[in-house]
Amino acid sequence: MNLSFVKEKFVGIFEKGLLDELEHIGNYMELEEGHVLMRPGGYIRTVPIVLSGSIKILRPDEEGREALLYYLGGMDSCAMSLTCCLDRKQSEILAVTEEKTKLITIPVEKVEEWMCKYSTWKQFVFLTYQRRFEDLLNAIDEIAFHKLDERLLNLLQRKSKQSKSSVINITHEILAGELATSREVVSRLLKQLEKIGKVKLSRNKIELC
Numbered sequence: 001m002n003l004s005f006v007k008e009k010f011v012g013i014f015e016k017g018l019l020d021e022l023e024h025i026g027n028y029m030e031l032e033e034g035h036v037l038m039r040p041g042g043y044i045r046t047v048p049i050v051l052s053g054s055i056k057i058l059r060p061d062e063e064g065r066e067a068l069l070y071y072l073g074g075m076d077s078c079a080m081s082l083t084c085c086l087d088r089k090q091s092e093i094l095a096v097t098e099e100k101t102k103l104i105t106i107p108v109e110k111v112e113e114w115m116c117k118y119s120t121w122k123q124f125v126f127l128t129y130q131r132r133f134e135d136l137l138n139a140i141d142e143i144a145f146h147k148l149d150e151r152l153l154n155l156l157q158r159k160s161k162q163s164k165s166s167v168i169n170i171t172h173e174i175l176a177g178e179l180a181t182s183r184e185v186v187s188r189l190l191k192q193l194e195k196i197g198k199v200k201l202s203r204n205k206i207e208l209c
Contacts, residue, residue, distance in 0.1 A: 009051055013075070018118045026104040031097045038095040044084045046105035049077045053101025054162045058094040058178070066094060068155070068178035070135035071162055079132035082125060085111055099163060149189045151179060153198060156208060166208045 006022050014022070027046070031037075037048060040060055048055070050072045057078060058066040072078055072095075080093045085108035114121040142151045155178060159168050176186040190206065193199045200207040 009075070013124065014120045015118055018114065018121055021110070021114075022104065022106075025110060026106060029103055029105060031101045031103070033097055033099050033101075035097045035101075036094070037097070038078075038081065038091045038093060040090075040092055040094060042091050043088075044081050044091055045108055047077060047081050047085060047108060047111055048072075048095075048103045048105050050074055051102040051104065053103075054098040055095055055101060055103075056098050056178070058096065059092070060094055065180050066177045067180045069093070069139060070132060071098065071158065073162060076131070077124070077128045079129050082111060082128060098159070148179065148181065148185065149192065152186065152189050153193060155179065156199065156206060160208050168206045168208070169204060170206065171204050 005028075006019050006026070010019060010022065031053075037055065038044060052074050055072040055078070057069045057072065057080060059069050060066045069080075078093075078095065081091070081095075083089070084091055111125075115125065142154065146154070152175065155175065156168060159170070160166055172186045172190065173183045176183040179186065190199060190201055194201050197209055199209060
């Protein structure tokens with residue numbers, strides 16, 4: 001990874017000294033869809049900053065069900081991983097790439113050091129916490145105030161926005177996991193949405209109308 005690449009992506013976000021450090025210690029990665037970056041119980045040794053693509057952050061329970069917390073998109077980072085590395089705690093989340101994703105990982109020891117050293121890094125971390133707090137509030141609102149069919153449609157719209165495509169390649173089982181419900185319920189709701197013209201269904205594909 002060279003400095004011109006870093007400057008192109010982070011110009012106007014990070015100051016020069018931080019850009020120089022990113023060039024030397026940042027680890028550039030390109031990951032395929034479905035790659036697992038973090039698992040519950042593991043210790044976090046690096047913090048990801050997403051350059052392009054998306055990562056979904058899930059909270060699994062003891063029965064193997066997974067509730068979707070939020071997505072990470074371009075120029076974004078994970079508040080959960082920042083918190084765990086600062087507190088030296090084990091991960092409580094599952095992080096999986098939603099599509100082909102490019103990112104830079106930062107060693108955990110640099111996260112706290114840069115908080116004191118670079119004002120732009122401190123601002124980036126605080127903005128990350130703010131975004132994730134808003135995401136979690138939205139997730140709570142969805143569960144508390146919206147019916148499951150509305151939550152399903154909202155989830156599909158978010159995935160469409162992330163991928164910049166009206167066609168979503170996904171199985172009913174994966175959707176069920178992210179909504180913490182059963183595949184049969186999701187299949188039934190999708191058929192209802194198709195009946196009223198909201199979606200078109202085909203094998204492992206859903207098109208938003």
